[in-house]
Amino acid sequence: MEELIREMRQKIEAAAASVTDSKEMYQIRKQYLDNKSGKISALMKNMRDLPPEKRPAFGKVVNELKTWALDFFTSQDSRLKAAELAAKNASETIDVTMPASAFRKGALHPNTLIANELIDIFAGMGFTIFEGPEIENDYYNFTALNTPKDHPARDMQDTFYVSPELLLRTQTSAGQIRVMENAKPPIKILSPGKVFRSDDDATHSPMFSQMEGLVVDKGITLCDLQGMLDVFARNVFGEGVKTRLRPSYFPFTEPSVEVDVSCFECGGCGCRLCKDTGWIEVLGAGMVNKKVLENCGIDSDEYTGFAFGMGIERIAMLKYGVPNIKMLFESDVRILSQFNE
Ligand code: PHE
Numbered sequence: 001m002e003e004l005i006r007e008m009r010q011k012i013e014a015a016a017a018s019v020t021d022s023k024e025m026y027q028i029r030k031q032y033l034d035n036k037s038g039k040i041s042a043l044m045k046n047m048r049d050l051p052p053e054k055r056p057a058f059g060k061v062v063n064e065l066k067t068w069a070l071d072f073f074t075s076q077d078s079r080l081k082a083a084e085l086a087a088k089n090a091s092e093t094i095d096v097t098m099p100a101s102a103f104r105k106g107a108l109h110p111n112t113l114i115a116n117e118l119i120d121i122f123a124g125m126g127f128t129i130f131e132g133p134e135i136e137n138d139y140y141n142f143t144a145l146n147t148p149k150d151h152p153a154r155d156m157q158d159t160f161y162v163s164p165e166l167l168l169r170t171q172t173s174a175g176q177i178r179v180m181e182n183a184k185p186p187i188k189i190l191s192p193g194k195v196f197r198s199d200d201d202a203t204h205s206p207m208f209s210q211m212e213g214l215v216v217d218k219g220i221t222l223c224d225l226q227g228m229l230d231v232f233a234r235n236v237f238g239e240g241v242k243t244r245l246r247p248s249y250f251p252f253t254e255p256s257v258e259v260d261v262s263c264f265e266c267g268g269c270g271c272r273l274c275k276d277t278g279w280i281e282v283l284g285a286g287m288v289n290k291k292v293l294e295n296c297g298i299d300s301d302e303y304t305g306f307a308f309g310m311g312i313e314r315i316a317m318l319k320y321g322v323p324n325i326k327m328l329f330e331s332d333v334r335i336l337s338q339f340n341e
Contacts, residue, residue, distance in 0.1 A: 001058065005065050008032075008039065012069060022080040029073040033066070040066050104333075107340045110316045111209055111328060114236075115192050118211050118312075121235045125228055127190040127213065132175035134194055138165050140174040144295045145252040153251045158198035160206075168196035172212035173252060173309055176288070179214060180296035185303045186217040192312070205325045209312040216288060216298065216305030222255070225285055225306040229259055233282075236319065237264040244279060253286025253307060273318075280318060283310035 012032060019025045032039050043062045047055050108116070119129065132140075138149075147153050157170035175191040191212040200206055215224065226243060233241045241264050245257040260281050263274035270276035285308035290300035313328050320339065322328060327335050 001061065004043075005061055008043075008065065009068065012072065016072070016076055019076075020080070020083075022077055022084060025073065025076050025080055029069075029077075032069055033073065040069060105340070107337065109328075109336060110320055110322070110339045111312050113339060114312050114316045114319065115209065115211065117236060118232070118310075118315075119190060119192070121232055122190045122213065122228075125188075125231065127188050130175055130179050130189045130191045131193055132169070132172065132178050132191060134169060134196075135162060135166055136169040136174045138167060140177045141167055141169050141171065144177040144292065145173055146289050146291045146295070147251045151251060153249075160196050160198060169193075170197050171195055171309060172210040173307065175212055176214050176252070176292070176307055177296060180216065180293070180298055185298065185305070186215075187305070188215050188217075189213070202324045202326075203314070203317070205313070205329060207329075208325070211310050211312055213308045214288070214305065215307075216293070216303055218303060220287075220304045220306055222257075222287060222306065225287075225308065229283075229285070229308065233261045236315065237261055240264075240267065245285075248284060248286075250284060250286055252289050252292045254289045256284070256286035259283045259285055259308070282315065282318070283308055285309070 012028075015028050015031075016025065019028065030038065033041070035041055040062065043065075044059075047058055047062075050058055123129075141159075142151070142154060143149070159170050160168040162168065172191045172193050172195060175189075175193070179187060179189050179191075189212075191214070193210065193212075194207055195210050196207050197204075198206060213228075215228075222245070226245060229243045233243050240262075242262040244260045244262070246260065248256045248258040250256040258281055260279040262268045263271060263278050263280055265271050265273040266278070268274075268278040270278055274280050285306065288305035288307050293300040293303060293305065313325050316322060316328060317325065
C-alpha cells in the first residue's frame with residue numbers, strides 16, 4: 001500500500017518536472033485530482049473492496065496523498081503563473097528613453113494657401129464669396145457673356161462639352177451672370193473655383209483654378225479696378241509692387257485689359273522671371289460690357305462695373321517659384337511639404 005502511494009507521488013513529481021506552462025500543469029492536476037476520473041479519486045473508490053477494518057488506515061493515507069497533491073499542484077501553479085507574468089511584463093516593457101516616432105503633419109496645398117490669401121485680401125475690401133457650378137450650361141459660360149455660338153472668341157478657350165448645351169465651365173466668369181441675374185447692385189463678389197480647358201503644357205493644365213471678381217454699382221470706373229488690384233498686388237507680391245494695365249480683348253468686358261505687376265524678383269530692372277521686361281502678366285480684367293449688364297436685367301445707363309479673373313496656379317507658381325504646373329497636381333509630398341508655413 002505504502003509502496004503504491006510512494007509510486008504515485010513520484011509519478012506526479014516526475015510528470016510535473018518537465019512542465020513549464022500553467023495550463024499544461026492543470027491538465028496533469030486533473031489526471032490525478034479530478035473528482036470523477038482522477039487517479040487519486042479512483043484509489044478512494046477501491047476502498048469498497050477492502051475488509052472494513054482496513055478501510056480507516058487506507059482512507060487516511062489516500063487522504064494524505066490527496067492533501068499533499070493539492071498543495072503540490074497549488075504551489076506549482078503559483079510558481080508557473082509568476083514566471084508567466086514576469087515573461088509577459090518583460091515582453092511589454094516600454095523604453096521611455098527611446099526617441100518618439102514623429103507624426104507627419106498635414107499642410108495646406110499651395111493653391112489653397114493662395115486662394116485663402118486672396119479671399120482674405122478681397123474680403124477686407126468688402127467682397128463676399130459666390131461659388132457657381134463646375135458643370136455649366138452654354139448660356140452662362142458663353143452666350144450671356146456676349147460670346148454667342150459663332151463668336152471667334154470661343155476658340156480662346158478649348159471647351160470640354162458634356163452635351164451640346166452642357167459643358168465643364170471654362171471660366172469662373174460664368175458666375176458673374178448667376179450673381180447679376182439674382183442680385184441688384186451694389187454687387188461685390190469674389191468667386192473661386194475649378195475651371196476646365198483642353199490645354200496641357202508646362203504652364204497649362206486641363207483643370208485649374210480661377211478667382212473671379214465682380215463689382216457693379218453707380219459710378220464704378222477703371223480707376224476703382226486698378227486701386228483694388230494695387231492692394232492685391234502689394235499684399236501678394238510685396239510692398240513696392242505696382243500694377244500696369246494693357247489693352248486687351250474679352251467679349252464680356254469693354255474696355256478689356258491685361259494686368260501686369262512690376263517684377264517682384266528684380267524690382268523692375270529685368271531678370272529671367274520677367275523675361276527682361278520688368279513686368280509680369282497676372283490677370284485679365286475690364287469694365288463689364290453693357291451687353292452683359294443688359295443680359296442680366298441691369299440698367300447699363302445707371303450702373304457700371306468691373307470684373308477680373310486670375311489663375312490661382314499661376315499666382316502660386318510665380319509667388320513660390322514653381323517651374324511646372326504639374327507639380328501642383330501630382331500630390332508629391334516632397335514638393336508639397338515645402339509649403340509648410
Ligand atoms: N474669364 C477670363 C479668362 O478666363 C478672365 C477675365 C475675367 C477677363 C473677368 C475679364 C474679366 O481668361
